Amino acid sequence: MSKDDVLQATPTKPSIISRIGTQNISLLISLVILIVIFGFLRPDVFFTPRNIINIGLAISILGILAMAQTVVIVSGGLDISVGSIVGLTTMVLAATAQATGSDTLGMLAALAAGLVAGAVNGIAIVYGRVNAVIATLGTMSAFRGLAFIVNNGNSIPIRGDTLRFLGAGDVLGIPAAIIVLLSVIAVFMFVTRSTVVGRNIYAIGGNISVARLAGLAIKRYQIGIYVMSGFAAAIAGLVLAGRTMSGQPASGSQGLELEAITAAILGGCILQGGRGTIVGAMLGVLILGVLNNGMILTSVPTFYQLLAKGALLIAAVSIQEHQRIARGG
Amino acid sequence: MNAPVVSLTGISKRFGPVQALDDVSATFKSGAITALIGENGAGKSTLLRILEGETQPDRGAIEIDGAAVTIRSPRDAHERGIRVIHQEPEIIPEFTAAENIFVGDFRTRGVSLDRQDLYRRADHLIEHMGVQDTLQPGMPCRHLGPAQRQLIEILRALRPGARLVAFDEPTSSLTRAEAERLFGLILELRANGTAIAYVSHRLGEITELADEVMVLRDGACVAVEPAEGLEEDRMVQLMVGRPLADLFTHPSRTIGDEVLRMEGVTTAKVRGIDLSVRAGEVVGIGGLVGAGRSDVAMAVFGMDTIEDGEMHYQGEPYRPRSPADAIRAGIGIVPEDRKEQALLMLQSIRKNVTLAASPIISRYGVIDDRTDARISDKAIRDLGIRTPSNRQEVAKLSGGNQQKTVFARWEVVKPQLLILDEPTRGVDVGSKAEIYRQIESMSAAGVAIILISSEMTELIGLSDRIVVMANNAIVGTLAGDDATEEAILSLSMNKEAAS
Numbered sequence: 074m075s076k077d078d079v080l081q082a083t084p085t086k087p088s089i090i091s092r093i094g095t096q097n098i099s100l101l102i103s104l105v106i107l108i109v110i111f112g113f114l115r116p117d118v119f120f121t122p123r124n125i126i127n128i129g130l131a132i133s134i135l136g137i138l139a140m141a142q143t144v145v146i147v148s149g150g151l152d153i154s155v156g157s158i159v160g161l162t163t164m165v166l167a168a169t170a171q172a173t174g175s176d177t178l179g180m181l182a183a184l185a186a187g188l189v190a191g192a193v194n195g196i197a198i199v200y201g202r203v204n205a206v207i208a209t210l211g212t213m214s215a216f217r218g219l220a221f222i223v224n225n226g227n228s229i230p231i232r233g234d235t236l237r238f239l240g241a242g243d244v245l246g247i248p249a250a251i252i253v254l255l256s257v258i259a260v261f262m263f264v265t266r267s268t269v270v271g272r273n274i275y276a277i278g279g280n281i282s283v284a285r286l287a288g289l290a291i292k293r294y295q296i297g298i299y300v301m302s303g304f305a306a307a308i309a310g311l312v313l314a315g316r317t318m319s320g321q322p323a324s325g326s327q328g329l330e331l332e333a334i335t336a337a338i339l340g341g342c343i344l345q346g347g348r349g350t351i352v353g354a355m356l357g358v359l360i361l362g363v364l365n366n367g368m369i370l371t372s373v374p375t376f377y378q379l380l381a382k383g384a385l386l387i388a389a390v391s392i393q394e395h396q397r398i399a400r401g402g
Numbered sequence: 403m404n405a406p407v408v409s410l411t412g413i414s415k416r417f418g419p420v421q422a423l424d425d426v427s428a429t430f431k432s433g434a435i436t437a438l439i440g441e442n443g444a445g446k447s448t449l450l451r452i453l454e455g456e457t458q459p460d461r462g463a464i465e466i467d468g469a470a471v472t473i474r475s476p477r478d479a480h481e482r483g484i485r486v487i488h489q490e491p492e493i494i495p496e497f498t499a500a501e502n503i504f505v506g507d508f509r510t511r512g513v514s515l516d517r518q519d520l521y522r523r524a525d526h527l528i529e530h531m532g533v534q535d536t537l538q539p540g541m542p543c544r545h546l547g548p549a550q551r552q553l554i555e556i557l558r559a560l561r562p563g564a565r566l567v568a569f570d571e572p573t574s575s576l577t578r579a580e581a582e583r584l585f586g587l588i589l590e591l592r593a594n595g596t597a598i599a600y601v602s603h604r605l606g607e608i609t610e611l612a613d614e615v616m617v618l619r620d621g622a623c624v625a626v627e628p629a630e631g632l633e634e635d636r637m638v639q640l641m642v643g644r645p646l647a648d649l650f651t652h653p654s655r656t657i658g659d660e661v662l663r664m665e666g667v668t669t670a671k672v673r674g675i676d677l678s679v680r681a682g683e684v685v686g687i688g689g690l691v692g693a694g695r696s697d698v699a700m701a702v703f704g705m706d707t708i709e710d711g712e713m714h715y716q717g718e719p720y721r722p723r724s725p726a727d728a729i730r731a732g733i734g735i736v737p738e739d740r741k742e743q744a745l746l747m748l749q750s751i752r753k754n755v756t757l758a759a760s761p762i763i764s765r766y767g768v769i770d771d772r773t774d775a776r777i778s779d780k781a782i783r784d785l786g787i788r789t790p791s792n793r794q795e796v797a798k799l800s801g802g803n804q805q806k807t808v809f810a811r812w813e814v815v816k817p818q819l820l821i822l823d824e825p826t827r828g829v830d831v832g833s834k835a836e837i838y839r840q841i842e843s844m845s846a847a848g849v850a851i852i853l854i855s856s857e858m859t860e861l862i863g864l865s866d867r868i869v870v871m872a873n874n875a876i877v878g879t880l881a882g883d884d885a886t887e888e889a890i891l892s893l894s895m896n897k898e899a900a901s
Contacts, residue, residue, distance in 0.1 A: 267768055267769055267771075268764070268767050268768055268769060269760040269763075269764045269767050269768075269769060270767060272753060272760075272769065273760070275746075275749065275753075276746055276749075276753070276757060279746040279747075279748060279749055280742070280745075280746055280747070282742055282743050283742070283743060283744060283745060283746055283757075284746075284757075285705075285724075285725055286703070286705075286725050286735060286737055286743050286744070287725070287729075287757045287758045287811070288724075288725050288726040288728070288729035288730070288758050289726065290724070290726050347746070347748060347749075348748065
């Protein structure tokens with residue numbers, strides 16, 4: 074850059090490719106490759122509307138968790154307790170609905186439980202000064218324990234039309250769960266891209282000392298972020314409870330946190346914080362969704378699916394780190 | 403006599419759009435000190451990185467003792483006798499000083515680390531350098547200050563086998579006495595036939611030390627001249643490519659009401675600070691690194707707890723508990739460490755400029771993109787930040803433009819009191835002049851300024867009044883003609899007065 078290369082009068086419009094981002098383009102390419110492979114292996118089923126809706130339903134819970142996880146990771150944290158919070162909130166929902174006879178009250182109680190669980194994480198991390206990984210590893214176990222304690226390890230059936238609509242209803246043929254997911258995505262995109270809060274979360278994750286000296290209330294943000302993550306897990310819990318019409322203490326123990334973190338990292342989050350986007354994470358969720366669906370359609374045994382997902386997480390982090398070093402960041 | 407040790411021929415290196423080095427040739431001769439000078443971004447650091455094997459040149463040849471070589475890695479460079487002393491050394495906090503000096507070169511007895519040998523070698527080096535007072539081999543490095551870290555880095559390079567030692571601004575964190583000892587050591591190295599490359603912004607040091615001065619500008623070598631008889635003005639002119647106007651313009655100002663008053667303020671790090679700053683006034687804080695100057699700033703900015711004493715801000719009692727409180731009151735800070743305290747290096751200029759300005763760029767918490775862009779573009783123009791757009795990543799800017807970005811943040815917020823901690827550290831001469839003009843124009847507009855600086859010309863040239871600190875307390879105040887370099891130094895050294 075020459076010394077005279079001063080600010081131009083009209084700011085340059087970023088090109089379409091730079092708007093989408095090279096990261097997202099490589100994700101799109103990976104997604105297309107996966108679709109081509111599975112479409113080729115099972116042309117009879119893969120492209121049917123039924124299967125596409127199935128993929129959408131399968132990723133609705135993961136998608137909600139991955140959006141929240143993205144914000145947590147961007148802020149420089151990590152929340153591995155989200156799967157347990159999902160299980161706990163389904164139990165709180167079921168127990169409250171059973172006691173009061175109202176599934177609506179149950180849903181409100183579940184959302185409140187999510188807020189409290191998130192606050193516990195936030196307080197342990199900010200005021201307890203526990204590292205985020207350790208704190209949420211601890212609460213992952215603790216919240217699961219609580220979920221089992223609610224009804225001695227047994228599930229609780231739920232009756233109620235509101236919840237049933239959330240799990241199985243649809244609007245103009247679009248399942249309610251997918252509408253919930255789309256709404257969550259819209260909210261997160263707006264917050265991360267267009268609000269002061271969103272920008273400040275990137276600043277805190279980018280460099281916490283800089284953020285503090287620029288006057289940001291770091292502790293309030295950090296606690297708020299974990300409360301948000303707990304609340305998002307509770308929303309995921311509602312969708313899950315609606316689908317099974319029961320409180321399941323062990324639900325969420327099928328590696329939801331692993332998949333949410335994988336999607337966020339695939340989508341461009343770096344664990345040091347400060348980088349990552351909602352759009353990227355959503356592409357990561359779609360890749361995981363298509364991969365899961367395709368592996369089921371092509372009869373890959375469950376054990377191998379677990380192996381594949383674990384390998385994917387490690388590969389995603391490794392690629393991220395190599396790119397980061399190559400960029401000189 | 404003076405045989406070439408390392409020769410570079412026609413070295414070029416490009417980073418994306420930036421031609422960092424363009425056909426540069428240099429010879430580092432045995433027993434000679436070659437000074438490398440140039441503005442930030444002129445290519446000095448890239449040249450050092452190539453010597454060290456950290457970066458490979460796109461074109462050009464490197465010879466050691468006349469034989470063509472490829473320097474593959476820093477380890478390779480070290481083994482070939484090329485030692486680069488970094489400005490910001492990597493120190494392992496869990497290690498002791500001795501362990502940090504010899505890391506990578508531990509000797510073992512049987513299977514265990516030979517501690518006796520390690521400490522004997524460290525003692526020897528430390529005594530040789532004459533820094534026993536500052537550094538002991540057994541010191542844990544976690545709490546070492548910048549000067550001590552710098553010493554460790556220097557001692558690392560002096561391990562046996564050094565043929566070419568390159569110093570990258572070695573004195574920026576050293577006290578005057580430590581710097582003098584370092585110069586003695588450099589001269590000793592020269593006498594032993596070691597080739598020396600010396601990078602510094604302090605031109606006084608260059609004339610004192612160097613045999614030969616090589617000037618880089620925009621990646622090209624513009625002059626190689628003998629240091630003897632080379633005037634500082636001439637060096638500056640070669641570096642910036644034009645004669646430099648007077649750095650300080652001293653515009654007329656009206657001193658207004660008192661903005662900040664500190665009475666007996668004591669924190670964990672400073673004692674009994676009495677200080678008053680009025681609107682339109684520049685109060686300098688002088689003293690050595692580690693005297694507690696930045697800690698006064700931290701107290702005012704709500705980073706450190708006030709244990710005793712009082713502060714008044716615009717006549718009201720003021721007791722900040724966080725930087726957010728300070729900013730709300732109308733105080734801004736340009737902190738000491740640009741990369742770690744001031745800037746989000748991987749984010750755009752725009753996001754950095756408006757980081758503390760959320761009430762201005764948003765309504766109900768939603769950012770107005772147009773306002774955001776307009777305000778940052780105006781600040782970019784006002785501060786003369788050279789960038790293709792407000793979306794440019796800050797890490798890609800030169801040091802001077804990065805520092806101007808920090809000033810731009812406060813230009814937007816318009817504080818009544820601005821604390822400047824080493825505002826021109828690692829900044830090229832051209833940007834320095836622009837930053838001085840910015841400071842002067844802000845104080846002319848009535849901003850009260852606290853200026854902490856180790857650069858005497860800047861401290862004396864900008865301040866209305868200078869308080870000098872030593873041992874975490876204020877030891878004297880100098881104003882007008884009394885504020886001379888000698889007076890500041892003698893107060894800084896006067897430890898009796900402080901205790």
